[in-house]
Amino acid sequence: MPGAWTKKDLLGLDDLNKEEIELILSTAESFKEVSTREIKKVPALRGKTVVNLFYEPSTRTRVSFEIAAKRLSADVINIASETSSVRKGETLIDTGKNIEALKVDIIVIRHNYSGAAAMLARNVHASVINAGDGWHEHPTQALLDMFTLKEKLGRIEGLNVSIVGDIAHSRVARSNIWGLTKLGANVTVCAPKMLIPPAIGQMRVKVTSDIDEALADADAVNVLRMQFERDAQNAFPQQLEYFRHFGITKERLQKAKKGIIVMHPGPLNRGIEISSEIADGPNSVILEQVTNGIAVRMAALFLAAQANENISHENTD
Amino acid sequence: MPGAWTKKDLLGLDDLNKEEIELILSTAESFKEVSTREIKKVPALRGKTVVNLFYEPSTRTRVSFEIAAKRLSADVINIASETSSVRKGETLIDTGKNIEALKVDIIVIRHNYSGAAAMLARNVHASVINAGDGWHEHPTQALLDMFTLKEKLGRIEGLNVSIVGDIAHSRVARSNIWGLTKLGANVTVCAPKMLIPPAIGQMRVKVTSDIDEALADADAVNVLRMQFERDAQNAFPQQLEYFRHFGITKERLQKAKKGIIVMHPGPLNRGIEISSEIADGPNSVILEQVTNGIAVRMAALFLAAQANENISHENTD
Amino acid sequence: MPGAWTKKDLLGLDDLNKEEIELILSTAESFKEVSTREIKKVPALRGKTVVNLFYEPSTRTRVSFEIAAKRLSADVINIASETSSVRKGETLIDTGKNIEALKVDIIVIRHNYSGAAAMLARNVHASVINAGDGWHEHPTQALLDMFTLKEKLGRIEGLNVSIVGDIAHSRVARSNIWGLTKLGANVTVCAPKMLIPPAIGQMRVKVTSDIDEALADADAVNVLRMQFERDAQNAFPQQLEYFRHFGITKERLQKAKKGIIVMHPGPLNRGIEISSEIADGPNSVILEQVTNGIAVRMAALFLAAQANENISHENTD
Numbered sequence: 001m002p003g004a005w006t007k008k009d010l011l012g013l014d015d016l017n018k019e020e021i022e023l024i025l026s027t028a029e030s031f032k033e034v035s036t037r038e039i040k041k042v043p044a045l046r047g048k049t050v051v052n053l054f055y056e057p058s059t060r061t062r063v064s065f066e067i068a069a070k071r072l073s074a075d076v077i078n079i080a081s082e083t084s085s086v087r088k089g090e091t092l093i094d095t096g097k098n099i100e101a102l103k104v105d106i107i108v109i110r111h112n113y114s115g116a117a118a119m120l121a122r123n124v125h126a127s128v129i130n131a132g133d134g135w136h137e138h139p140t141q142a143l144l145d146m147f148t149l150k151e152k153l154g155r156i157e158g159l160n161v162s163i164v165g166d167i168a169h170s171r172v173a174r175s176n177i178w179g180l181t182k183l184g185a186n187v188t189v190c191a192p193k194m195l196i197p198p199a200i201g202q203m204r205v206k207v208t209s210d211i212d213e214a215l216a217d218a219d220a221v222n223v224l225r226m227q228f229e230r231d232a233q234n235a236f237p238q239q240l241e242y243f244r245h246f247g248i249t250k251e252r253l254q255k256a257k258k259g260i261i262v263m264h265p266g267p268l269n270r271g272i273e274i275s276s277e278i279a280d281g282p283n284s285v286i287l288e289q290v291t292n293g294i295a296v297r298m299a300a301l302f303l304a305a306q307a308n309e310n311i312s313h314e315n316t317d
Numbered sequence: 318m319p320g321a322w323t324k325k326d327l328l329g330l331d332d333l334n335k336e337e338i339e340l341i342l343s344t345a346e347s348f349k350e351v352s353t354r355e356i357k358k359v360p361a362l363r364g365k366t367v368v369n370l371f372y373e374p375s376t377r378t379r380v381s382f383e384i385a386a387k388r389l390s391a392d393v394i395n396i397a398s399e400t401s402s403v404r405k406g407e408t409l410i411d412t413g414k415n416i417e418a419l420k421v422d423i424i425v426i427r428h429n430y431s432g433a434a435a436m437l438a439r440n441v442h443a444s445v446i447n448a449g450d451g452w453h454e455h456p457t458q459a460l461l462d463m464f465t466l467k468e469k470l471g472r473i474e475g476l477n478v479s480i481v482g483d484i485a486h487s488r489v490a491r492s493n494i495w496g497l498t499k500l501g502a503n504v505t506v507c508a509p510k511m512l513i514p515p516a517i518g519q520m521r522v523k524v525t526s527d528i529d530e531a532l533a534d535a536d537a538v539n540v541l542r543m544q545f546e547r548d549a550q551n552a553f554p555q556q557l558e559y560f561r562h563f564g565i566t567k568e569r570l571q572k573a574k575k576g577i578i579v580m581h582p583g584p585l586n587r588g589i590e591i592s593s594e595i596a597d598g599p600n601s602v603i604l605e606q607v608t609n610g611i612a613v614r615m616a617a618l619f620l621a622a623q624a625n626e627n628i629s630h631e632n633t634d
Numbered sequence: 635m636p637g638a639w640t641k642k643d644l645l646g647l648d649d650l651n652k653e654e655i656e657l658i659l660s661t662a663e664s665f666k667e668v669s670t671r672e673i674k675k676v677p678a679l680r681g682k683t684v685v686n687l688f689y690e691p692s693t694r695t696r697v698s699f700e701i702a703a704k705r706l707s708a709d710v711i712n713i714a715s716e717t718s719s720v721r722k723g724e725t726l727i728d729t730g731k732n733i734e735a736l737k738v739d740i741i742v743i744r745h746n747y748s749g750a751a752a753m754l755a756r757n758v759h760a761s762v763i764n765a766g767d768g769w770h771e772h773p774t775q776a777l778l779d780m781f782t783l784k785e786k787l788g789r790i791e792g793l794n795v796s797i798v799g800d801i802a803h804s805r806v807a808r809s810n811i812w813g814l815t816k817l818g819a820n821v822t823v824c825a826p827k828m829l830i831p832p833a834i835g836q837m838r839v840k841v842t843s844d845i846d847e848a849l850a851d852a853d854a855v856n857v858l859r860m861q862f863e864r865d866a867q868n869a870f871p872q873q874l875e876y877f878r879h880f881g882i883t884k885e886r887l888q889k890a891k892k893g894i895i896v897m898h899p900g901p902l903n904r905g906i907e908i909s910s911e912i913a914d915g916p917n918s919v920i921l922e923q924v925t926n927g928i929a930v931r932m933a934a935l936f937l938a939a940q941a942n943e944n945i946s947h948e949n950t951d
Contacts, residue, residue: 035420036420037364038364038626039363039364039365040364040365040366040420041363041364041392046673046675047671047672047673047674047675047705048673048674049674049701049704049705051697059396060415063368063394063396063416063419064419066394067366067392067394067419067421070366070392070394071364071366071392075675075701075704075705077697077700077701077704079693079697090900090901090902091904094900094901094902097921098694098900098901098921098924099697100921101921101922101924101925102669102697102698102701102924102925102927102928103669103670103674103925103928104701266407266411266415267407267411267415268407268411270408287414287415287417287418288418290415290418290419291418291419291420293419294419294420309672352737353737354681355681355943356680356681356682357681357682357683357737358680358681358709376713377732380685380711380713380733380736381736383711384683384709384711384736384738387683387709387711388681388683388709583724583728583732584724584728584732585724585728587725604731604732604734604735605735607732607735607736608735608736608737610736611736611737
């Protein structure tokens with residue numbers, strides 16, 4: 001295979017080059033079919049142990065990784081921070097070293113601190129897959145977004161992709177920007193000014209606060225989830241205001257390209273960042289993203305396990 | 318097989334006819350033996366994915382379904398609402414559609430709202446098995462009760478079965494009434510008047526508030542769990558009062574038929590709805606019900622998966 | 635095999651004789667290699683069901699047993715008391731009998747009451763493995779400590795082993811004392827006087843409150859976790875005081891035997907009972923203990939299942 005995978009970990013798309021991203025996407029393509037079989041299972045990771053180490057609750061991402069690992073025949077162990085030694089004050093590095101000592105092959109980590117996945121990866125020989133770390137990256141989400149784009153539109157190079165929502169605090173946005181620009185897409189981010197990160201100038205993207213401008217030439221729009229629930233008492237007027245200015249509605253899409261693809265990482269806030277009509281309409285590929293998440297995570301687990309085995313063999317030879 | 322299973326879902330016994338109920342019971346019979354083998358496993362659902370989606374905590378039912386699915390070699394994913402996207406305000410339909418997008422075969426749902434299982438079933442292609450929805454139905458509980466009756470007494474037709482306890486708020490009672498009457502049993506319900514549902518007249522059952530009358534001709538008595546814990550400060554005198562008027566005791570059973578079968582869905586409130594002497598005595602089949610729960614749930618999962626496959630094939634051919 | 639395992643349960647090392655302890659350790663030796671294979675799995679417990687019944691949260695022990703069981707190809711069901719029928723007031727015996735009725739082979743129990751594992755074992759035919767009961771015993775922890783000692787130092791007989799920390803409230807200390815003395819080690823316990831149990835005189839150990847004395851001749855030191863978090867407001871000065879008088883530091887170890895082995899059951903309180911320099915240093919075998927925990931628990935599960943099968947066959951023949 002040209003450009004075989006050599007990295008122990010998958011921490012973010014910022015770390016990967018074009019060939020590596022393409023390798024994950026093409027590996028995912030070959031795994032997608034497994035989930036359509038009558039017996040949805042291949043023996044690729046039989047006898048491997050995958051730990052889902054989740055410091056933030058996230059049923060969707062945990063379940064997607066768990067199903068992906070099980071369809072590869074791996075043994076899966078779930079650890080949620082609510083019930084873990086973390087409560088007894090153990091550091092992330094100690095937790096990681098203890099998990100590694102169990103002869104685990106892959107640790108999938110979700111953590112509220114940016115950089116947690118990388119810190120863990122530096123301290124264990126097991127492969128680490130970042131399932132979201134703070135505001136930093138959520139690489140498998142971006143990869144499944146790209147997989148879906150490629151599947152629907154035939155390519156990523158040259159596409160105009162707009163990302164709408166709280167760019168400043170979104171690991172989904174960040175991973176998408178790195179991945180899409182490396183594969184040659186033209187990315188526009190659209191948000192209220194206070195939700196645009198100051199460092200956006202260093203990323204090769206167009207910035208706007210005008211939703212109609214963001215949609216005008218877009219081949220696809222990726223609608224981020226707004227997290228108003230953290231500030232519940234003030235949320236309602238803010239939500240209406242946000243919907244009025246940035247909500248993806250039928251009216252706005254009618255002015256966009258006819259075949260525009262609408263994506264969303266879920267879970268949806270219907271009537272806040274997107275209208276139900278659009279979320280459930282013909283342009284939406286939101287549920288296909290969920291399906292593709294399994295294929296992309298199977299690919300990530302498979303490549304990480306393979307690379308780690310090669311690395312281990314080098315060490316012992 | 319005469320009268321093969323054709324339904325995608327198992328939502329309640331109200332929806333099934335006599336032949337369908339009998340098919341589940343006879344399928345369960347053939348699965349019961351699996352749990353007595355040295356290797357308690359058959360490959361029937363290998364490569365299938367079963368999701369336990371529990372919006373109410375219920376270790377017993379969840380564990381029973383989990384073991385049933387694993388003995389059929391399925392992959393099982395547990396989702397508890399405490400840690401799920403539900404907390405982020407996702408609707409049941411969105412949750413269902415997202416789970417379906419993971420190419421899941423069967424969703425086992427426990428929900429506090431009556432009708433939740435049916436609503437989910439209407440919105441997904443995956444099979445839905447109702448593991449208890451509000452006060453509505455708990456079909457696999459009633460099926461395991463009937464399985465146990467048949468195993469112990471050789472038949473269901475013509476049996477006199479009394480159900481004692483909070484009939485008004487019991488999905489177990491409701492499912493048993495539908496199932497038993499369809500199979501030709503004579504059902505009596507016995508409860509304080511305020512715990513008899515107003516619509517009881519439409520069900521073909523005898524109603525009484527006299528426990529001795531309920532026990533007089535009964536071949537079996539199904540003792541429901543009383544839920545006094547919801548109103549804890551007033552519970553104690555109520556509990557004593559309940560036990561005095563409706564508790565199943567040695568004294569009361571001595572006036573009943575000699576071989577009367579005592580059933581209870583668990584967990585037991587010893588000294589409230591039943592005395593320990595009876596719960597642990599020779600008439601009790603309470604633990605056999607638990608054992609039979611595995612066989613009945615294996616049957617439900619197996620038939621649902623099979624029907625769904627046939628339906629899917631029709632769709633794609 | 636000389637001295638084959640005949641006990642249904644593993645409740646504590648107080649119950650076992652020297653030969654039984656050695657049988658577990660040698661069985662663990664043969665399983666250790668499994669976790670170094672590319673496919674970390676043997677079919678020994680295929681089709682068996684193992685339940686992890688945890689009334690206290692303990693991610694480390696639960697995960698270790700879960701991985702051990704899965705590497706033996708067993709089906710594993712996790713039950714945590716937070717979400718179980720226990721909350722509905724079911725007694726431990728009822729819970730046990732219900733789990734047994736599910737045709738489960740092994741119940742691994744962690745409970746906050748001393749004697750809970752033994753009480754469960756008396757009431758079920760399934761094998762019971764004690765994963766820690768109150769202040770009583772934690773046999774698999776002591777077995778993995780002994781396995782590590784033997785692996786590192788070639789033997790247990792005649793070794794000088796010091797256990798430092800809250801002896802009075804430690805099931806790890808108690809199990810180690812029983813096991814080590816039965817295998818001929820010389821055990822010293824070291825703690826502030828109020829953390830020495832009054833009954834220590836009945837155990838064949840040396841007692842001291844002088845850490846330097848405890849370390850002087852020791853071949854190994856087992857450092858217990860201090861549980862100051864229960865009394866958080868007063869903890870900080872106590873912690874400093876404890877570290878000053880009993881903390882395992884470089885200065886103290888320099889006066890000990892050169893190859894002294896440092897053990898800790900985890901999770902570590904760095905800077906309280908042990909300095910980071912020592913925890914991560916060349917004398918520490920803390921992470922190897924974690925690795926060996928898998929092998930020891932595979933052995934415990936394997937032997938218990940085998941004994942139970944023999945017992946059951948006797949019953950039915």
